[in-house]
Amino acid sequence: MHGTQVVVTGLGAITPLGADVASTWDALLAGKSGIRGGVLRSHEDVGLPDIVAGTMAVDPAESLLAVQARRLDRSQQAALAAAAEAWADASAPEVDPDRLAAAIGTGIGGVRTLLKEDDALEAAGARRVSPRTVPMLMPNAAAALISIEFGARAGAYTPVSACSSGAEAIALGARLIRAGEADVVIAGGTEAAITPITVAGFVQAQALSRHTVEPASASRPFAADRSGFVLSEGAAVVVLESAEHAAARHARVHAVLAGAGIAADAHHITAPAADGSGQISAMRKALAQAGLAPEQISHINVHATGTPIGDIAEARAIGEVFGRTTVTAPKAALGHLFGAAGAIEALIAILSVEHGVIPPTRNLTAAGIAPDIDLDVVTERRDVPQNAVLSNSFGFGGQNVSLIVTGARPSPTGSR
DSSP states (O other): OOSSOEEEEEEEEEOSSOSSHHHHHHHHHTTOOOOEEEETGGGGGGTOOOEEEBOOSSOGGGGSOHHHHHTSOHHHHHHHHHHHHHHHHTTOOOOOGGGEEEEEEOSSOSHHHHHHHHHHHHHHOGGGSOTTHHHHHOTTHHHHHHHHHHTOOSOEEOOOOGGGHHHHHHHHHHHHHHTTSOSEEEEEEEEOOOSHHHHHHHHHTTOBOSOOSSGGGSOOTTBTTOOOBOBBOEEEEEEEEEHHHHHHTTOOOOEEEEEEEEEEOOSOSSSOOTTOHHHHHHHHHHHHHHTOOGGGOOEEEOOOOSOHHHHHHHHHHHHHHHSSOEEEOTHHHHOBOGGGHHHHHHHHHHHHHHHTEEOOOSSOOGGGBOTTOOSEEOOSOEEOOOSEEEEEEEETTTEEEEEEEEOOOOOOTTOO
16 A cells, blocks of 8 residues: 555444444345335326435434524535534544545535525525525535534535545545645535436436336346336445544544545446446556455445446456456445445445445345346355455446455554
C-alpha cells in the first residue's frame, strides 16, 4: 500500500433494510428484503405501473428536530441521520476543523423538493414557492450541511457520478487524507429519488424490474430471468481517518480502506463499454493501490443491479481480472440506492471484513444463475475470514469506482 494508511472508524446508515447499521446488517445476513409494493399508486392516472421500491425502513425526519426536518429535502435528512450515527460510532473524534472534511455523493440530489415546489408554482404562483427551494434541491447541500453540523472546514465535496457517487466520495475522502489535506473525512452517499418523474424515466428506458407481483423477489442480480433493477433510497456514511490520527486517540478501527480505483469508459452515456475496459481499469487500479494480487481478494461485493446487459458486462470484467471468483450482490435485498449505493455497499464490505462473513444474494439459487455468468455467487451466508474485499460501483456515464477494504490490526489497549 502506498502512502498514508486510511482506516475506517465510524459507520452510519439508513436503508430499506433498517434504521441504522446494525439493523441493516442483521437483516441482510438473515436474507430479508427491503423492497416494498404499492409505491406511487396515487399516480396511476399518469400511466405509471404499480411500482415496487426500496423505501427507507424509517422516516429520516424522525431523527431530526421538526423545524430542521422541514427545511431539508429527504435526501439531506437521510445524509444527516447516517452521518450522526457514523460520528457517534467513531466516538466523536476531536480534530482541528481545518483538518476535517466532508465528501457526500449523490446521483440526483433534491428532486423531491424540485417537484414539490414546481407543483406549488403551477398551482398557486411564485409567492407559494418556498424561499428555501434552492438550498433544498442543490446536490451539494448534504455535504454542506454535514460540514456545518460537524464543523468541517477542510472542504465539503460532492461527487455526482450517478450510481458510483457514494463510492467516489469515499475514494475522494481517502485521497484527501493521503494527500495530507485532512486527518478525518466524513464520507458517503445519499439518495431519495423515488418520484413519478424518475420512475417514469426508468420505466421508459426499460431499466426497472418487471417482477412486481412479489416485491421481495423483484431484484434478481445474476438470475437467468433478471429484467431490471429496483429503485431504492437511503444513505450511508463512514468516518475515515489517517491511521496515525486514529491510533493517537486509541480509536476502534473497523477496517482499512486499502485501495481505490476510478476509471471512465469514455464510451456511452448509459451502456457500459462492451470490452469492460473501464471496469477492468478501476479494479486493477484499486488492486495496485492496495498492493494486492487478484488472488488475495476474498470476495467481490458486486455492483450487479439486475439488468440483462449490466450484469453480464460486470461478470466478464471480473472474469478478466480475477477469473472465476466469489461474489455477492447486496442489491437483491436492498434494491438500487443509486447515488448512495456505492456507500452502503462499501459499508457492507467493511462489515464483511470485520465480522468474517459473506452476506447471501437473495432471490437466487445455484440452478437459477444465468448460464453466461461464470462466477461463484454466494446464495447462502458464508462464515469465513475475509482478509480483503473489493466493492464495485459503476454509473451512467461510464463512471467506474472500485474500493478495497482489508482487516484492521488489533486496536491499541484502552480502545472501545
